[in-house]
Amino acid sequence: xxxxxxxxxxxxxxxxxxxxxxxxxxxxxxxxxxxxxxxxxxxxxxxxxxxxxxxxxxxxxxxxxxxxxxxxxxxxxxxxxxxxxxxxxxxxxxxxxxxxxxxxxxxxxxxxxxx
Amino acid sequence: xxxxxxxxxxxxxxxxxxxxxxxxxxxxxxxxxxxxxxxxxxxxxxxxxxxxxxxxxxxxxxxxxxxxxxxxxxxxxxxxxxxxxxxxxxxxxxxxxxxxxxxxxxxxxxxxxxxxxxxxxxxxxxxxxxxxxxxxxxxxxx
Numbered sequence: 001x002x003x004x005x006x007x008x009x010x011x012x013x014x015x016x017x018x019x020x021x022x023x024x025x026x027x028x029x030x031x032x033x034x035x036x037x038x039x040x041x042x043x044x045x046x047x048x049x050x051x052x053x054x055x056x057x058x059x060x061x062x063x064x065x066x067x068x069x070x071x072x073x074x075x076x077x078x079x080x081x082x083x084x085x086x087x088x089x090x091x092x093x094x095x096x097x098x099x100x101x102x103x104x105x106x107x108x109x110x111x112x113x114x115x
Numbered sequence: 116x117x118x119x120x121x122x123x124x125x126x127x128x129x130x131x132x133x134x135x136x137x138x139x140x141x142x143x144x145x146x147x148x149x150x151x152x153x154x155x156x157x158x159x160x161x162x163x164x165x166x167x168x169x170x171x172x173x174x175x176x177x178x179x180x181x182x183x184x185x186x187x188x189x190x191x192x193x194x195x196x197x198x199x200x201x202x203x204x205x206x207x208x209x210x211x212x213x214x215x216x217x218x219x220x221x222x223x224x225x226x227x228x229x230x231x232x233x234x235x236x237x238x239x240x241x242x243x244x245x246x247x248x249x250x251x252x253x254x255x256x257x
Contacts, residue, residue: 011192077223080220084119084218085121088121089123090145091123091144091146092123092216094135094141094145095125095127095135095214096127098127099127
């Protein structure tokens with residue numbers, strides 16, 4: 001995961017990731033759209049993104065096409081699943097503890113009144 | 116766009132549970148390690164999740180003791196779920212001796228839901244961590 005964090009620390013790599021998120025593009029097209037960056041630099045950025053498994057490469061004849069690895073999205077879904085499931089369990093425990101404390105206090109108040 | 120639904124029954128009154136959705140001091144007991152909440156339509160929602168990732172959005176609907184809706188995403192630049200891009204609805208229904216809480220996370224990219232298998236091993240590993248009381252949070256962001 002360190003590799004992924006390092007990969008997205010560079011703003012141009014984040015821009016590349018956005019470009020290839022929903023469409024598959026060749027490096028030439030990516031270089032055109034990013035602008036101000038040489039082709040070799042784009043190739044280096046793509047290599048870093050591939051190394052971090054954020055981008056996958058596909059060969060189509062002589063062309064190489066790049067797109068974001070949506071397997072990351074599956075992992076994100078898994079994260080949310082786990083996060084909300086664990087979170088709601090913590091919510092249950094906390095709210096039930098507070099409810100019991102309230103009930104105890106109410107009972108004490110009543111016994112004060114009647115006692 | 117896809118959605119994720121989670122439900123839990125809580126033996127506490129809706130008005131008790133509701134405070135855990137809108138009061139930052141109570142919110143951190145379950146949904147974040149830090150929280151900035153301004154619970155009114157258009158108000159800020161910020162929650163530090165997994166120790167290092169800020170979930171951000173704004174409150175859209177507030178019905179006291181019944182329902183909270185906020186927009187949601189991650190603050191990291193380039194994150195596929197940017198702030199405000201999805202919505203989370205938490206609905207409370209009084210149910211006998213307690214409250215049924217239904218959380219619906221809407222607007223997630225299809226890929227996040229469609230291909231579950233890629234994340235399964237990872238998910239199990241995270242469950243194991245959570246079960247040991249460790250925080251499996253920051254590992255997963257693209």
